Amino acid sequence: MGAPILAGLLLGSLPTGLMATLGAFTALYGSGRPYLNRAGHLALIAVSFALSVSIGIWASGRAITVVGCLTLLAMAATFLCSARQVEPPGAYMFVVACAAGTALPAAQLTPFSAGVVVLAGGVFAWLVHMAGALFSLRGPEKSAVAAAANAVAAYLEVLDTERERPAHRRAAAALQRSWQVLVQQQPLKSRADSTLRRLRGLNRRLHLLAAAAAQYSGRAGGVPPEYIRTVRHIAGQAAHPPPPAVPHGSWPILEPPGFFPSLWQSLKPGSPPVKVALRVGAAALIAGAIASSLALDRAYWAVAAAVLMLHTGMDWLRTLQRSLERFAGTLGGIGLTAVIFWWHPQGFWLLAVVMLLQFTIEMLVVRNYALAAVFITATALTIGSGGQPVPDPSRLLQARVEDTALGCAVALLVFRLLTPRDAPTRIPAALAGTVKAVDAAALAMGSGRLDSAQALRMHGRLQQSTLRLAQAYDAAVGGSAAQRDAAEKLWPATAAAEQLAFRVLAAWTIMLHGGSAAGEGRPAVELDADGAARLHQVLSGLAAAAETGRPAAPLGKLPAFLRPEVHAVHEALQTSPERSPARGEGEVSGS
Known part of the structure; x- marks a missing residue:
């Protein structure tokens, strides 16, 4: 100035x-x-x-x-x-x-x-x-990885406490931000021995650690202490990143949309x-x-x-x-x-x-x-x-x-x-969208082709739908008294759906990269085509229940690693206040 x-x-x-x-x-x-x-x-x-x-x-x-x-x-x-x-x-x-x-x-x-x-x-x-x-050409990238590591460590330290959910959101946002800096804001081609690729290796290891640790949520004993020590160590390694443990060729990267396609979408x-x-x-x-x-x-x-x-x-x-x-x-x-x-x-x-x-x-x-x-x-x-x-x-x-x-x-x-007066009705729509995105991601996981472009798009869709759910809830909380009251009543279902989405994202990371790739233990995550098909039937019913406000059908057989989260969504939707269909409410408010 x-x-x-x-x-x-x-x-x-x-x-x-x-x-x-x-x-x-x-x-x-x-x-x-x-x-x-x-x-x-x-x-x-x-x-x-x-x-x-x-x-x-x-x-x-x-x-x-x-x-x-x-x-x-x-x-x-x-x-x-x-x-x-x-x-x-x-x-x-x-x-x-x-x-x-x-x-x-x-x-x-x-x-x-x-x-x-x-x-x-x-x-x-x-x-x-x-x-x-x-003075430091890769300074922004190093700072992003260090910030993500510190956010993940802070999340792991409060696992299974009342502070877990906001810490989890901050960690997810920091991980997404670091990946944006390392991938979306970079040329796709870089030298094999570049600092950028080393930082990408650290960042992927962070994703895996956060995903593996999330599997310990609600378990006796909590997350192993060595996870937190490893994450803190990664934060220090960001200044001088070591060579990645996994060859870069095995890491699928989805090319971000170009300038004009993203504008057209908006x-x-x-x-x-x-x-x-x-x-x-x-x-x-x-x-x-x-x-x-x-x-x-x-x-x-x-x-x-x-x-x-x-x-x-x-x-x-x-x-x-x-x-x-x-x-x-x-x-x-x-x-x-x-x-x-x-x-x-x-x-x-x-x-x-x-x-x-x-x-x-x-x-x-x-x-x-x-x-x-x-x-x-x-x-x-x-x-x-x-x-x-x-x-x-x-x-x-x-x-x-x-x-x-x-x-x-x-x-x-x-x-x-x-501003539409139907902010509370957007929460059921966002709930349904998140459950549908979980369903699509689970089907991709069951196919075993998690490195395909279509599967990676399903992963990105699940991330975005989880963000939209949080935004819909926050918008209602910041709205009128009626909107705040509706948001409070829908909070259990919102929290349960968000936790389900986080668990699927964690499972995706574990299945795609494997715990051994980062030298960490690998919690059991098993989902074949038959399991994904059964899960699809259940999640389709939950999405319809979230959208219409009608009771969800009884649950069938579920994959073990997702059973607690799916049951939590089902129970929250069963106990949510009665609502008329979201589409009808939106049309009345819009008129």
Whole structure:
């Protein structure tokens, strides 16, 4: 953030330097990604910031055009960031760059030249962000494996306690993240003796250890202590990974979908990226239209506030909390900004103030958003002043409060109007989807061809369905009182289905790689074609019971390693409150 301002000072054009800091926000993205993947990711981010500012300057001066461009930009950025799982701050900063760029006192810049200035700030941020590759090219991969190992160890240490379930979720997420860094964000071809392949070997061993340990859940004696010691040892080995115990050729890797196929998948009607983008577009358009009709100063602030509340797709309670935190932080930020405007720092003092404000934001934003919002407000207004005296600071600060309040209020209203009221009915659908995914995975396991592309897709489908089940439950818990009550009643079935999915994923890993591959003991996991067929009949009935709310049929003969989990799902569905069919409920709510 400081370097573009310094360049502007040295070149005698402070407003231009402040505009370049919009490109410097590129540095907020890409952390944790492998450097080769990060290079392309950040380059696209930097170009997007430049394009956003150019569009904003082109649209400036015409309220209808400004609101229209901000709305379309907000929708496009929200959809793309959601579909491609772009890390926070996601789409919000592109809307801020587009809006804030129009207010900077740099009238001599054309849209193209302003884009070049912003891109220059982005290029510098790219260089700083990539500098670590000179010292530890595989640093992100090593950190991901170490983090996964520590998460798995933490899970094993609380096995069979009340803390097991959240620890299991964190371990599963860390393992998935590490595999994403090691495979999905890498070129598929790498040298046989590369550090990457050694790290993949450690990561697969972690998967096997976590899978084998999960088989001990609920057993007398718990997980063997040597499992935990081995996992902790792997965390230390990540810095200097040893050669893998199993030849790489025996490790099946499913090629991730390309950029355009994944976008096409996200474009399906009703997909989360489409829902969130439509919600953001409606809020941006309404907030901008109201602010313009009321002739509020800096009406684009209302649009930015509305986008901020909705672009991440949070549930109602968290959206409400974020709105209150943002408004409270804005009030506090107004006081801090008033002090800065009174002081009116110039030259290197201004540079130091902006750097200190941004540093404080980064230190606080995860832990205390309300406090971070104080400094976010002060940073935005300081940069927006262009280093020039503000003619009427009290009016500017008042406008910031008004627009923020309007944007937050519109966002909450749109959320209530455009969010389906059938969140509790999505839990049965997610339950059924998870059980069906378990069924498909079990059939693949019974076939004995776990390394085929189709079988690997079934494995990925089971992982995704388990995640969707957790998201459906969390959304209901964060919804209305009725939704929270329904979610509480469905919690036993949700927990049982999640545990069943985790057990099947663990069994899959053991059957595919074998405990001996990692030098560990191998718990008994046996599933042939006949067993998978019998299990299919049972799971089909459980999926239908979850979806319709009708009682499940009595259980037949089950594979021994899955018997406790299947019985738990069956019992939970039998004792769940009566529900009308999910499809009918959804149609009524949707109407």
